[in-house]
Amino acid sequence: MKKCIKISAYILFLFIFCSCAYLSDQNDKTNRNEKQLVAVAELKDTLEKDTIRSKYLKHITWQSTQDVTYDPSYFVLNYPNGDVPANKGVCVDVPIRGLRTIGIDLQKLVHEDIKSHLSAYHLNHADRNIDHRRCVNLIIYFKRQNQTIAVSDKEEDYHPGDIVFWDIARGHVGVVSNKKVPGTNRYYLVHNICCGPQMEDFLFAAPIVCHVPYVKLVSSH
DSSP states (O other), rough: HHHHHHHHHHHHHHHHHHHHHHHHHHHHHHHHHHHHHHHHHHHHHHHHHHHHHHHHHHHHHHHHTHHHTTTOOOOOOOOOOOOOOOEEEEETHHHHHHHHHOOOOHHHHHHHHHHHGGGGGGOOOOOOOGGGHHHHHHHHHHTTTOOBBBBOOOGGOOTTTEEEOOOSOOOOOEEEEEEETTTTSSSSEOOSSSOOOOEEETTTTEEEEEEEEEEHHTTTT
8 A cells, every 4th residue: 555655656746747847848948939039029120220221321322422512592391301402402401311211301300399499499480491401400409309429539439320510610410421431440421511412531520519329310210
């Protein structure tokens, strides 16, 4: 009788042990599957973000090949997504046009923020035709959206897609390209200072007053 009880207890122990081992194995498989799904989702997200940045930078580079006359004239624009004639533009039109290709319409974003916060921009009224085409307004807008970081004098701190503002005349702006200046850690800038969009080694050509990283810019849109 005692022998039978011992055998039964042993069998019960084996059953419980095997059940626990099976459940543990199933949990491990579930955890592995969940981790794989997360990894796949993260990879997909990274690829999508890289594709978006690539599209943006491709357009920025393309702008530097176009025949555009520097023209600061006042234009009446469509709204939203309004643009001046394709063969005209100033410095701000480089990032404005580039960002529009990835669904970021600075005309609408800046206009709506100015309408709601005139005093922050030191303005008496909003004008959807021109407000987003002024460097001073863009700097205020980006700072209000917490999309800027401290200005650095290190070339490696400026990455493809970043927007850079300089203290030139009433303000100047350009976009960091994805093409490096040979022998350096810095990238060429695409900007329009007089003769249409140009790709030049311009990063430290004048004092930088505002730096808008691409990653902060797109993460909030």
